[in-house]
Amino acid sequence: MVLEVAILDVKENREKAFEIAFREAQTIIKGMPGYLTHQLQKCIEKPGRYILLVNWETLENHTVGFRESKQYKEWKSLLHHFYDPFPTVEHYEMVNLDFN
Numbered sequence: 001m002v003l004e005v006a007i008l009d010v011k012e013n014r015e016k017a018f019e020i021a022f023r024e025a026q027t028i029i030k031g032m033p034g035y036l037t038h039q040l041q042k043c044i045e046k047p048g049r050y051i052l053l054v055n056w057e058t059l060e061n062h063t064v065g066f067r068e069s070k071q072y073k074e075w076k077s078l079l080h081h082f083y084d085p086f087p088t089v090e091h092y093e094m095v096n097l098d099f100n
Helices: 015-030 059-066 070-082
Strands: 002-009 035-042 049-056 088-093
Touching: 002 059, 015 035, 015 070, 049 059, 059 070, 059 088
Parallel strands: none
Antiparallel strands: 002 049, 002 088, 035 049
16 A cells, blocks of 8 residues: 655645545546545644545556546646645655564
8 A cells, every 4th residue: 555645835815725625526537447535634733734645556656556546636626726836746655663
């Protein structure tokens, strides 16, 4: 499993519109091959900052399967105009801490 982490800075006074658009956009990502779960959280200390956490089966499910799909174009049109600056996206994998 791979965790996609995106820091989303939404333009001032656009938070409510972003949340409404995200409700629609999340239906796109839920239907993608390799999608497992997601959550969107709003930062308490920094107004307008969100974090998007998406679990994918593989890195390629996100970087190729989603980002190179026609559905990604719809995702972009719904959400990308809200961001300033453009989001930082990183991918993480679980660390095995069982040393026995």
